[in-house]
Amino acid sequence: FGHAVGPEDALAGVRSCVAVSSCKGGVGKSTVAAHLAHALAARGGRVGLVDADVMGPSAPTVLGLEDARVEASPAGGGLALPVESRGGVRVASLGFVNVAPSTKPGAALRGPLAGRVAAQLFRMTDWGELDYLVVDLPPGVGDVTLGVCAAVAVEAAVVVTTPSRLARVDVLKGLELQEGLGVPTAAVVENLAVAVCPGCGAENRPFGGGHAAELAAAAGVAPEGVFRVPISPAVAAANEAGAVGDAAPEPVFLSLA
Amino acid sequence: FGHAVGPEDALAGVRSCVAVSSCKGGVGKSTVAAHLAHALAARGGRVGLVDADVMGPSAPTVLGLEDARVEASPAGGGLALPVESRGGVRVASLGFVNVAPSTKPGAALRGPLAGRVAAQLFRMTDWGELDYLVVDLPPGVGDVTLGVCAAVAVEAAVVVTTPSRLARVDVLKGLELQEGLGVPTAAVVENLAVAVCPGCGAENRPFGGGHAAELAAAAGVAPEGVFRVPISPAVAAANEAGAVGDAAPEPVFLSLA
Ligand SMILES: Nc1ncnc2c1ncn2[C@@H]1O[C@H](COP(=O)(O)OP(=O)(O)O)[C@@H](O)[C@H]1O
């Protein structure tokens, strides 16, 4: 791909940027971001993924890239090359930056410093030509989200929730703050909604009834923009094994793409 | 109960303080804190609960106290009375503080301000005599955790995780930071480990194999200090209905208490 010459044009070749967000932790935001990026790549797009969850980067774990390290871009300018996943997605994560074990990334990152570090993941990476740049935001709308919005024009967000009322409260609040930043919602993902028993095939909803339609209405998203991802042993196994992107994408992530 | 006269002795009657923490969001920290507090109360203790997750307070939701509002303590001094749950636990949460709907609690709280607000939940509440004060910390070790440790002597922490490798990375890091604050770990809770099919009784582990023994070893906790909480429809239903503390506690929370 063509090389940028410095931070001011690192993002010049990026056509569109999509954030994956949620004001509630543990709903599956990193999972949706990594699987969505690989579904977009499987459909032929040139895709990047920024793991902006600087306090707890998880892209290296789900992509089986824990040992990867960042290398300098051949074009210089202080830029680094993104790490390429086996599924063909270019990834930037604080997890790839070699820090001494006792001061793991995110240990000391609070407030505005975390926002500046996240912005650097965008500007200091030599992305080249990309159709999509998918951004996995940390939970909440804090300093990192503000730093990201200052670094790049985020066209739209995919908001992830679970069926629980505990998630509903946080996610609806997050929507207000996100709209205040001028980022429209393109899709709503209700994750971990239904579990299918591997023994007898019975379905049950361990985490409650759901509020995806309410969330979509609040975000101005049409019903076709709501995607439901079941509790899937295949998704969990791919995450645990660091094998996201190795097999064909789950159908729901292809339709989300 | 006996009344404090001002912020400097609001905590005078509190015998011991236990934090419930995790560096990974969505593992069930608020669930464990609320159920543990009510198990301690069911055994006859005088118990308080501080919902220090100022960005996303959930105690009012799981306790069915969304409409409760804080009242001033009859003894004055600017202190507020805690809200009493039906299960007999005294609760302080930002969710009880009446703010205009569009500026929900936590919307503007970032960095050191969040730490100061959390500290106020301790000092501005007239706790009276308590055997235990259970604190639900926000995910991570940030400004709020520092604010809490500055406001009260936290004797020990209960660290919550799930079987997933994604949680393992964050929770082990959190342990290092917590030990740096001088807070020992009293117990490890592995939550959402096993799902039992309501149809045929088959067990499966949707979120991976587990690392509770490794976490306990890293935290210096004996094997008896590890508690496993299954994916429990009763726990989820109590959370969703705001009915935590109305029925007898689940056995695992009694043994944790
Ligand atoms: N659809 C799914 N099916 C099964 N497990 C899932 C699914 N989505 C997420 N998980 C698991 O749930 C946990 C939380 O997901 P994660 O992506 O880390 O959430 P977040 O980024 O919102 O904190 C992880 O252990 C992940 O493997």
Ligand SMILES: Nc1ncnc2c1ncn2[C@@H]1O[C@H](COP(=O)(O)OP(=O)(O)O)[C@@H](O)[C@H]1O
């Ligand atoms: N043991 C359990 N069985 C069933 N559902 C649970 C259990 N523990 C937590 N949950 C559900 O999981 C979700 C996350 O729990 P929560 O306590 O909000 O986590 P955290 O405080 O770590 O963000 C909630 O919807 C809650 O009802």
Ligand SMILES: [Zn+2]
């Ligand atoms: Zn079954």
